[in-house]
Amino acid sequence: MTTTSSGVVPEAVPEATGAEAGRRPPLVSVALAAGLGLACEILLLRLFSIVQFHHTAYMVISLSLLGYGASGTLLAVTRRWWMTRLRRLFPWCLTLFGLSAVGCFAVAQRIAVHPEELLWSPGQVLWMVVLYLLLAVPFFFLGLSIGSALMGFSVDRVYAADLGGAGVGTLLVVGLLWVAAPGDALRLLAVAGLLAALVGAWELDRQTLGRTAFLLLAAVGIYLVPSAWVDPQPSSYKGLTQALRVQGAKLVEERSSPLALVSVVESGEVPLRHAPGLSLAAPQGPPEQVGVFVDAEALLPILRWQPERLEYLGYSTAALPYAMGEPEEVLVLGAGGGVEVARALHHGAESVVGVEIDPQIVDLVRTEYGEFSGDLYRRPEVEVVVEDVRGYAATESHRFDLVVLAAVGGYGGGGPALAALAESYLHTVEAFDAYLDLVEPGGLLTATVHVKNPPRDAVKLAATAIRALEHRTESDPAASLALIRSWQTATLVVKRGRLSAAEIEGLREFGRERFFDPIHYPGMSEEEANRYNRLPEPLFHRAVASLFGAERDRFLERYKFDVRPTTDDRPFFHQFFRWRTLGELAAARGSGGLSLLEAGYLVLIVTLLQAVILGFVLIVAPLVVLRRDGAAGLRGRVVVYFGALGLGFLLLEVAFLQKLILVLNHPVYSAAVVLASFLVFAGLGSALAPRARRLWGDRAVLWLAAGIIGVGAGDLAVLGAFSGAVAGASMTARIAFTISLVAPLAFLMGMPFALGLGALKERAEDLVPWAWAINGCASVVSPIVATLLAVHHGFGFVVLLGLAAYAVAGFCRIRPVRTAAAAPTPSP
Amino acid sequence: MPLVALVGLLVVWLAPLAFGAKATAAPQSHENQRAELVRTVEREMESTRTYHGREALDPAVVEALGTVPRHRFVPEDQRRWAYDNRPLPIGHGQTISQPYIVALMTDLLDLEPDDRVLEIGTGSGYQAAILAEIVDEVYTIEVVEPLHERSSALLAELEYDHVETRLGDGYYGWPEVAPFDAIIVTAAASHVPPPLIEQLASPGRMMIPVGSRFMVQQLVLVTKSAAGEISLEQILPVRFVPLTGDHD
Secondary structure, three states: OOOOOOOOOHHHOOOOOHHHOOOOOOHHHHHHHHHHHHHHHHHHHHHHHHHOOOOOHHHHHHHHHHHHHHHHHHHHHOHHHHHHOHHHHHHHHHHHHHHHHHHHHHHHOOOOOOHHHHHOOOHHHHHHHHHHHHHHHHHHHHHHHHHHHHHHOOHHHHHHHHHHHHHHHHHHHHHHHHHOOHHHHHHHHHHHHHHHHHHHHHHOOOOOHHHHHHHHHHHHHHHHOOHHHHOOOOOOOOHHHHHHHOOOOEEEEEEEOOOOEEEEEEOOOOOOOOOOOOOOOOOOOOOOEEEEEEOOOEEOOEEOOOHHHOHHHHHOHHHHHHHHOOOOEEEEEOOOOOHHHHHHHHOOOOEEEEEEOOHHHHHHHHOOOOOOOOOHHHOOOEEEEEOOHHHHHHHOOOOEEEEEEOOOEOOOOOOHHHHOOOOOOOOOHHHHHHHHHOEEEEEEEEEEEEOOOOOOHHHHHHHHHHHHHHHHOOOOHHHHEEEEEOOOEEEEEEEOOOOOHHHHHHHHHHHHHHOOEEEEOOOOOHHHHHOOEEOOOOHHHHHHHHOOOOOHHHHHHHOOOOOOOOEOOEOOOOOOOOHHHHHHHHHOHHHOHHHHOOHHHHHHHHHHHHHHHHHHHHHHHHHHHOOOOOOHHHHHHHHHHHHHHHHHHHHHHHHHHHHOHHHHOOHHHHHHHHHHHHHHHHHHHHHOHHHHHHHHHHHHHHHHHHHHHHHHHHHHHHHHHHHHHHOOOOHHHHHHHHHHHHHHHHHHHHHHHHHHHHHHHHHHHHHHHHHHHHHHHHHHHHHHHHHHHHHHHOHHHHHHHHHHHHHHHHHOOOOOOOOOOOOOOOOO | OOHHHHHHHHHHHHHHHHHHHHHHHOOOOHHHHHHHHHHHHHHHHHHHHHHHOOOOOOHHHHHHHHHOOHHHHOOHHHHHHOOOOOOEEEEOOEEEOOHHHHHHHHHHOOOOOOOEEEEEOOOOOHHHHHHHHHOOEEEEEEOOHHHHHHHHHHHHHOOOOOEEEEEOOOOOOOHHHOOEEEEEEOOOOOOOOHHHHHHEEEEEEEEEEEEOOOOEEEEEEEEEOOOOOEEEEEEOOOOOOOOOOOOO
């Protein structure tokens, strides 16, 4: 757990003694360091998204805690040596943070780790370890600086500076990401580290002309580092990199925000022709396109408006709803570069509303590519709303003839297999329920996905829609749902009401003319399922048919991929892996069996293993080597208590971070608000822990655990009931909602660790570093465990497990030595 | 999480380490390594034959696999794995496919010696070389200039004189020499380019491996009948049935 930004808890450090006692603490530099720590975590989320395939929040949190934990262990084993040199070392730690922030990232992004290559090259695992260690280094130096300040000076004031700095740093970095590209933000944070070193030296009376000159030179050096070193360089397998390798292609513009890095690619000699699932019967390919890449991967093309070249829009499975009716009012959720808006207009829609979360993309289509796109987003019949899709769905009351959930074009070198752990709240039961509310009775909802063989995505899409329809109990799902496929895409259509004979005939004719196979429609026979895109057996049809029958649960259980409906609690639409198939897939390695594994999931497993090993080696092992056997009898209890707290804290923190993405619309916003809230309020709780002890004596932890379980369960209920509804409120209201959920829980969660350490200091002070290390190690592993469990069992389960960890801590608490002051207060 | 499964995954990873160590300890000639690779691929074909309908590899494909020096088509730092049955990175974000997949794709094209074959996406040039061992005319197009230059030079050096290479856009095929008895689209394609359908002979076969750089998930085989009718098959290269019971 982190009850200060550095992972150091005031109660873990000895009283300020010796030369520094009573001296003015370096408050400004501590505040700066704490702010930089959280800012670095948020920035790393963005950098991971751009360089690799996912923001991997679990890895960022884990590696930062590894850095902090290792610094804590170093401080614990070198305490005396360190204290005599504190004033000299403190500014150096901050200097090294500044230098390593840029240096380590520059080296790290030269390490080519590709998740899929992991399956073939075990050596890649070692590179992942190097990457993980390198990125932990800046946090190690920050941990040393804040931890040593806490050891050497007045704890209360340093602590306050630490918490305040962390909160402000989080807000500033989100603001910074609106105005600075990620690479520039990294330079700025590094220079801020050097500034903190300068301020720290000044605060500790260690400023010299030489140091000032050195720091200035270092700052200049950071700005002289070539852009290619610090600007995130997407993996060579990402879609953007691939597109730019094509002869004549050039990057014409980049726009950056906390939401995404948007890159615009114009192709010269070899045009971009993105038309997934285009029928073999298509008379022509797509018109000229400009490629808009989001975080260097998802491709959202902008079409040149050439009415005579738009016929291809009717030859993808996504055009199915237009073959089943003539919608006049169309809503496109995830408008992107406008392909689905163009498809609606091409098919005669009278008005189209597009919803797009990223204002940068909307602005591109409106301005730079206004003329190119035929002023698509300025047409009188088109309205574009810049908003999160779920937020829009929660608040919009108008109903449309057709609601289109646009497919995200991740068809580059990576593909959805790498996005296995990318949470998506767009394809969940709750989301479909909300989308159906936007559909006029008798109207249609449609969604298109990229399909894999054997069937996975299309089956999960159908399962999710069926569950949503069952919740609504408006009509029989089997009578309302139709699904069609090409060899690349599948399109689902859900009607609010029963599909009519005319609509079904429209579907059949559409399929016949374009060589698409129906997967399901009311009254369909198996003979129709496998005519044009032939599989050895009609697997898609049979799988989806199983979702309607009495055998559904048995089918979902037996199917070798996880195609259970996706929910807001388990929003991993692209994750299909089941452990029981591992042996079979591994045995078929030689014939391509590993292609059926989700590589993103594999990264999670590798990260877990390396976190366990590195956490032990860097945090626990040094203390084991240097241990003193003063209170061996208490050691087991210390392991359980502090291990449970480390696990519990991070399980809850990560679960809330992930769940609140739905409320705050984006992982970066969620990380900023949730991490800062947990830190600040747990810190306050930690500071006030002695009061709890005075109030409840040695039962304080038990009561606190009960309180945490009560508040945590309450939060879970509130989130389940209101998170969808809150998603449509103003950002201020959503942040307030988040803080109101997190604050009481974090406040209580901050206390047991401080109380345990306080008690341990009384009973066996030698075990304090040991407790700290166990807790640190558990904290490093816990974020990854949280994600792994969430993939299979949902975030609700992770929250319950986190609460259970607190229950364990409550029962295995470290009892303080009973003194008059610590005696329990009689109950009133 | 089942611990056994976790250990299983570790074994999957570490097995190649052990295999690699063995190979390094006892270096074999490239001919021997190729022969071993052919045996491996034939074993894989045997185990998957009911899934793609092929009893065994065409002898011409076996011969090609045993002849083409795969180690010449991969970067120096990857050569020690050149004859492992696995994909390898070749730079520029591209890979050379797993030999089993190369063999299966080539086999499924049902090539005859006098066939004319078009390849879209030359990459390393290995697939073109395999094709050139079997047929008289191979035309291959690459859009990434450094890859084109490297593969063209290598194919020339290895005296594959009947392989014509071109730098450029593969979307429009190679109309000057169309029609083609077989077309293989190894470049990532979001759809089948209509011009390629037109340039496919009647009868003719077009193969499109679908997946990511390192993983071919399925093979799409487009067939044009003698009467010009188009049909499409989605072939899973691996023996895998997604629903066979609780304990398969």
